[in-house]
Amino acid sequence: MNVGIIGASGYGGVELIRFLNQHPKIESINLYTSSEEGVLLTNHYPHLLNGDTYTLRPLVEAELSGQVDTVFLATPPGVSSKWSQWLLDQGIRVIDLSGDLRLHSQSIYETWYKREAASLSLIKQATYGLSEWNKDTIQSSQLIANPGCFPTAILLALAPVLQAGLIDPASIIIDAKTGTSGAGKSPSQTTHFSEMNENFKIYGVATHKHTPEIEQELRAFTNEEIKVSFQPHLVPMVRGIMATIYASGVEGVTSKKLYDCLKQAYEHHSFIRIRDIGDFPQTKHVYGSNYCDIGVAYDERTNRVILASVIDNLVKGAAGQAIQNMNLMNEWEEHTGLMVLPVYP
Amino acid sequence: MNVGIIGASGYGGVELIRFLNQHPKIESINLYTSSEEGVLLTNHYPHLLNGDTYTLRPLVEAELSGQVDTVFLATPPGVSSKWSQWLLDQGIRVIDLSGDLRLHSQSIYETWYKREAASLSLIKQATYGLSEWNKDTIQSSQLIANPGCFPTAILLALAPVLQAGLIDPASIIIDAKTGTSGAGKSPSQTTHFSEMNENFKIYGVATHKHTPEIEQELRAFTNEEIKVSFQPHLVPMVRGIMATIYASGVEGVTSKKLYDCLKQAYEHHSFIRIRDIGDFPQTKHVYGSNYCDIGVAYDERTNRVILASVIDNLVKGAAGQAIQNMNLMNEWEEHTGLMVLPVYP
Amino acid sequence: MNVGIIGASGYGGVELIRFLNQHPKIESINLYTSSEEGVLLTNHYPHLLNGDTYTLRPLVEAELSGQVDTVFLATPPGVSSKWSQWLLDQGIRVIDLSGDLRLHSQSIYETWYKREAASLSLIKQATYGLSEWNKDTIQSSQLIANPGCFPTAILLALAPVLQAGLIDPASIIIDAKTGTSGAGKSPSQTTHFSEMNENFKIYGVATHKHTPEIEQELRAFTNEEIKVSFQPHLVPMVRGIMATIYASGVEGVTSKKLYDCLKQAYEHHSFIRIRDIGDFPQTKHVYGSNYCDIGVAYDERTNRVILASVIDNLVKGAAGQAIQNMNLMNEWEEHTGLMVLPVYP
Amino acid sequence: MNVGIIGASGYGGVELIRFLNQHPKIESINLYTSSEEGVLLTNHYPHLLNGDTYTLRPLVEAELSGQVDTVFLATPPGVSSKWSQWLLDQGIRVIDLSGDLRLHSQSIYETWYKREAASLSLIKQATYGLSEWNKDTIQSSQLIANPGCFPTAILLALAPVLQAGLIDPASIIIDAKTGTSGAGKSPSQTTHFSEMNENFKIYGVATHKHTPEIEQELRAFTNEEIKVSFQPHLVPMVRGIMATIYASGVEGVTSKKLYDCLKQAYEHHSFIRIRDIGDFPQTKHVYGSNYCDIGVAYDERTNRVILASVIDNLVKGAAGQAIQNMNLMNEWEEHTGLMVLPVYP
Structure with a gap:
């Protein structure tokens, strides 16, 4: 081809x-x-x-x-x-x-x-190309809107637990962190090395464009209007996103239930790796690869579910998922050409 | 002396x-x-x-x-x-x-x-040595418990708005980020350069020791039992803490009210700098100095107050505040020996 | 296999x-x-x-x-x-x-x-496994001594110009810079993030173990006893080596002659990329890949030849070259399993 | 004033x-x-x-x-x-x-x-403002040409050993490394974080503007025409310069003689710190301060003297030395307003 x-x-x-x-x-x-x-x-x-x-x-x-x-x-x-x-x-x-x-x-x-x-x-x-969730419509589509980098990391973590009704949809707060490559190739004061190294920045406070994309797709999973607080930050590194997601748990939720829910949702999806209970991913664990690693915990003391989801913003958050979608459109194995291990360290 | x-x-x-x-x-x-x-x-x-x-x-x-x-x-x-x-x-x-x-x-x-x-x-x-808030007890004390680095950044931002009743105390979520120097001088796998550079990590999920310290002191400001979700992360930089704090606003809250509240609380405290509405601090803005810079916004859409508070963890979060407390104990000017500008860039 | x-x-x-x-x-x-x-x-x-x-x-x-x-x-x-x-x-x-x-x-x-x-x-x-130069002996060997990371970058740049007699063998000074991954996985004070970030270090002054390896192999190319000043430094990055090599030019040498000599030496070796005259490689140009990029210039004013050679120390400087040698031993295409493009940015 | x-x-x-x-x-x-x-x-x-x-x-x-x-x-x-x-x-x-x-x-x-x-x-x-060497002319001057960052680090290391005749002036090769702040505040592709982090670059090959400045001032110390190979590199850090200087030793030179020469030259100059034999400075040892730290070794095997000199390019390499010169012009203590310890780590 x-x-x-x-x-x-x-x-x-x-x-x-x-x-x-x-x-x-x-x-x-x-x-x-x-x-x-x-x-x-x-x-x-x-x-x-x-x-x-x-x-x-x-x-x-x-x-x-x-x-x-x-x-x-x-x-x-x-x-x-x-x-x-x-x-x-x-x-x-x-x-x-x-x-x-x-x-x-x-x-x-x-x-x-x-x-x-x-x-x-x-x-x-256009079909929204979240590969693991929209496979059927992607396969029959001629035009794919490839998801944003933040929405990819966030939706992959939230979709299963929202669908399973394990968290309160009204309580979602997402604190996201990204490397600088998401800001693209054009130099700017913000991404000037002298001002970005040894620095941590918050940006787009309550105004980031990925907010309505996240909300639209969460609604697709739940048929409910959901509003999220989504707040990105800039990390002095080139690649990688971590979304730390907070939500109130519903009655009876446990770390085990959350873990099982995620594990089951992705058991046939090799790019999504659910980390064992108590173990949390780091952005470098997916560096240069198409993986999305997700960790989860339930904090009984505060009744808060905490999800941490990491991707390489340029791979699963952009080019990798685009190729994954091309694979699906052609009914090739989803991972064709994408099964590289992360570059570590 | x-x-x-x-x-x-x-x-x-x-x-x-x-x-x-x-x-x-x-x-x-x-x-x-x-x-x-x-x-x-x-x-x-x-x-x-x-x-x-x-x-x-x-x-x-x-x-x-x-x-x-x-x-x-x-x-x-x-x-x-x-x-x-x-x-x-x-x-x-x-x-x-x-x-x-x-x-x-x-x-x-x-x-x-x-x-x-x-x-x-x-x-x-022991007197809890949050210099800007406990001046009187510090002055009469022989033993100071100098605050933790995270609690310092967090309490300085939360105290005024909690006291003023502008946020719902039950809704506080704190997503904190720190440079590696907070982990001290001893080498470890976590802070090994090859595994920390180009990496962003979450740690101590729902178990960090600074949690009860934050809760104890918030109670001191409000006389209410308050539980907070506090979640730290490790940034590939040496110095600096940013605490991003989320809370639901009470009826009628605005960015202006929040800003005025903070501005007034610290008008006689030169180390605390409240950033103009719409402007947010970066960790490098306080690098090597005893400043704490705080930005605030109210997101009407989600009814969430967002506070971002930055300090140098080794200065205002440790040695600087300790010396500030020594100054207070001796009734010297609070800023004696501490009025250095941040090292920038 | x-x-x-x-x-x-x-x-x-x-x-x-x-x-x-x-x-x-x-x-x-x-x-x-x-x-x-x-x-x-x-x-x-x-x-x-x-x-x-x-x-x-x-x-x-x-x-x-x-x-x-x-x-x-x-x-x-x-x-x-x-x-x-x-x-x-x-x-x-x-x-x-x-x-x-x-x-x-x-x-x-x-x-x-x-x-x-x-x-x-x-x-x-044991056969010294510098893949591009020792192909025949590697193919017939059962035991390969895979080259050190610094010697790989240095020998690939020096071998052609030394063999062609374009530089004075007695004048070679090599100033080398490496990322921290070369120091391995064990944490140490030297590679502690807090002390390695925003820092540049010199180490092993005149005593680095790769010195005799470089000298031994240069002799193999020239049949002359050659002594080199080899001085490594540690860069606040994880992967990558740059060797900057200085030597006096012989009479009549020009940038063009040096370039042609290198270009010709590697015309059938796809992993070695000679950069155009006036263009010099950066370590990130080979990140995660098995390439070695070499730039060269002749400074007439001082009669000095300057070579800059970059590799990923963990790939061409270790695992990649080892697999390249395995390929040669099995008479497979040299680049089998190794033709990945660098991860950039 | x-x-x-x-x-x-x-x-x-x-x-x-x-x-x-x-x-x-x-x-x-x-x-x-x-x-x-x-x-x-x-x-x-x-x-x-x-x-x-x-x-x-x-x-x-x-x-x-x-x-x-x-x-x-x-x-x-x-x-x-x-x-x-x-x-x-x-x-x-x-x-x-x-x-x-x-x-x-x-x-x-x-x-x-x-x-x-x-x-x-x-x-x-204009008087060339290398504070430690030109004190008298600085004091009587109305116009100071403050030295470049690289020349400062290099001249402070070379002047004593050249004046003492311990090295061959014709053999000097200087491999210099700088943080990005030397490139100034304007963003560019070269200093774009995504392309500078995890990267090491060579630039200005044999053409850097500081070359004639170094040569002019070395001549001032020796009354000899001296040509140097000076080659700068860009390190993924913000502040700091290390100049690694190579020269052939004259007959009878030892590490001890070199060390004594440097130590004596600067015994009344508190900003210049000569490191013990076998100990070498790192750029972070002078971070944010006006110090210049110098290490030296003689490698008998190759008859090469190796000097490593570090400064903070924005302090001793710019603003700090400028203030030091202001102090001299006013006959104040040389270190007035400059005696800050380095920021470490």
Whole structure:
């Protein structure tokens, strides 16, 4: 199969290349651009030098049509809204890593993203690509809205215990922490090494765009309107997300029940690893891999359930899950090309 | 004035030396040990080489009596319980940086610390040294239990808004993050650079020793039994604590009311800096200094108050506050010897 | 093919597992221990949890004989000297990642390593496994002494230009920098996060064990006695080595000649990437991969050749090169199981 | 005394404020700007909030004349060339932290800096402010060219042994490593956290601007034309420089002779600490302080002298030395306002 990437010069794009490059079903990776035609990606990323040319090709029909079966959009806001329909019309499957098509409601999108939403017709074609939960709809879809990095870590931990009714949906507080690569490749004062190293920052207080995405999908699991407090922070590291999730337990909940619930939910999903009771994951346990590791405890003293969920934001939180979705769409084994162990230490 | 330090070879100890060395009221710093007599501290810490000898002297009456007015105990658990009374009996004031004497209840101590508590008579002599709040009792005390690093950051943020009745005391969740220096000087797998760098860890889930200390002191502000969810994490940085505190707001609360409450509480306390509404502190903003910076927001959508409080765990969270307490005990200006600006970047 | 690892609980061991796990020719990975029988490696390394058991098995004939074709020794000094002959006698090929068998001279070994050397008979059976240069002898050998991490980075850069006579062999100064993972898994004051972060250290001044290994192998390329100044430093990062190499140029040398010489030497070796003139590699360009990237310049003003060579110390500097040698011994494609792109950023 | 700072919004500027703020002889710190009049520096740097306003004032005669005795220029290239004479003409002493006035030769400046040099008349008024070596000329000067960060670390180590004739001046190779703060406050791809963390970089190969400064000053010590190979690298840390210096020893040189030479040179200079033979400094040993720590060894095997010199690039390499020079110009104790211990860990 031949695939295309639009937006290859961002971190999501190069991470797609890292995995697609060793994917046994992929024959060629074609890179497209609307602004940097002819540029060699290896000029920006010498780590890619391996014999392939990685030349950015113009984003025109002649270059795409009949050449690629699936296109990954690893692009800034607004690009997917613009190009997805054109790609779909050429019979190309689209996996969109941006946030353009995740929210069903245009008004909610516009409230949180402060920009114009995609057309409703496009939004309606999109399937939310949380691989472990939406397998059937993903398989029959031509357009995937790949989940955000925070929502991935959070939903994978919350979905089972919410569905099982083990926590009070009104009580959820999520304190999330991410490495800097989630902020992308463009330099800024916030991610300037001299001001980010030996520093820990809180940002987007009560205003992060992933909030409505989390709430929309939690509702999908529970058929209830759920509001969450979601608060991200920036950690002086490059890769990794930990979401620490707090919720009140329902009567009778125990650590064992929570653990069993999670274990059972993912028993056929090799990328989700539930840690033994009393054991909690660290972000480095999933570094560079598509795993999501989840630990859980119930604190009887305060009646609080504590979940800790870790992913590599660029893999399970972006490129890895996108490829997992491509695998599902093609009815290949879910983990094809993705079964690498974490890089440790 | 002449002071002594027991436990100078730990990080709390060397941080005391850094500040006492430039304190205008201190004539001599005397280091005592029960196990390393005659050792030069500069062998462990060449950064201290500045003409002073820093020789560790034996911990015996002849060396202390009449030689020092105040002794700082920067020692592991159990040492203060053992030595404090002996020091007090010699007319020496004691400032204890360990956790031995902070909890009023022996049984709570033993539950959380998993070791024998200090004697009740000793505990009763101790004043909890949260400088900004307990000034009067500190001034008249001979024995200070210097607050823990997490409790300092947390209590300074919570005390005003709890006292003012702006939040629901039953709803408090504290997600705290600390640099590694809080774990002390002894190497361990957890703080091994290869496993701590590019890593973010959760630890002590629902079991951290600072929990009962926070709860005891919150009760002191409110005369109510308060239980908090307190969850610490380890950040790949050396210095700094951020406590992100979540609580439900009472009816009518606004960001402005919260801000005004905090601002007013600390208007005469130069070490506590309340950040403008919408502005939040970073740990590096207080690096190496005795400041505590606090930001606050009210999220109407979820009715949650969010407080972020940052300190340098070794300064305001340990040595700095200890010296601030020494200043208070001597009726010197609170900030004597402590008015250094943060090291930035 | 079935392989065994002795010393799997060290960083070299887990890195072998990461690559062998996805090696298409490997059927099973068997872990052996003389002291931790029955222990699950996943207890130490939860990142490995992927369905495999990773149980440490006893190091006895019954467990090895007929079970494994090749054994990797990722062990502390002294272990290979003891076990290699026993393994060879059972018809098992041995790839030794320790420094026990690299030096031909017992007395030089004992001078630099300050411990007893392996037997001469064992040393004589060992082939120095610098994959790109010793392919023929590696293919016919049963026992490989896998090169040290620093020597790998240094020899790959120096060998071509020394052989081509472009630099003065008497003038070589090597200033090397390494991440902390080279120091292994055991915590120490040196690699304690609080003292290693925001710190840069020099160590082993003029006494590092890799010095005689570098000199021995340079002699192999030139048939001349060569002495080098080799000085390592410790960088606050986990993975990566950069060797900056200085030497006086011979008359007529230019950047172009140096570049051409390197380019030609490695034109059939895909793991060695020579950077364009004026472009220099960074350690992150090879992170997690088996590449060695080399940059070169000639400074006419001072008549000095400057080479910068980077590797991932745990991959090309240890586990990756060991697997590359296994590939050569089996006449498989050199890069089998190793063609992963670097993890970037 | 009242002082002014032009360029206060850069890292050199805020570091000046940190030290001047606690300097016992300084009454007021006045900040000037030609482009940001009225801006509060605390908007950029909330860590400075301490009651002072830090308002940037216009750079006009009325604001300066009679208001300030000394002005520090912590400005980008070209600014000092433009403003220094104007300041001097108003009877204001000038301490220039930029590189504009360090080189005596305009043509050498233009070759290395690739921009127009300052006027010769201005250059001739400037004294090179290497505090420990040029005390007399500094005291009688109105205009100080404050040394570059790398030259400071390097010259302090090399001057004594070169003057004593212990090394061969033609053989000097300097491999230098710096934290990122030397690159200043402006974000760039090079200092983007995601690409700088877990990375080690070489830069400015054989072309760094500090090279002619080092050579000019070495000549001042020896009256010989000396060329050095100077090669800087970027370390994933914020503060700190280590220069590792290699040179051939002259006949009869020993570690002891080198040590004695250094020790004697600095016996009356408290900021320069010579480490015992066999002991080497780390950058963290001087973090946040004005110390320069130097270690030395002689490697008989290769006849090479190895010197390692560390400073905090923003203190002894910039703001600290500038204040030290101000102290000298005013005949105050050299260390006034600068005797802070390093921040460790």
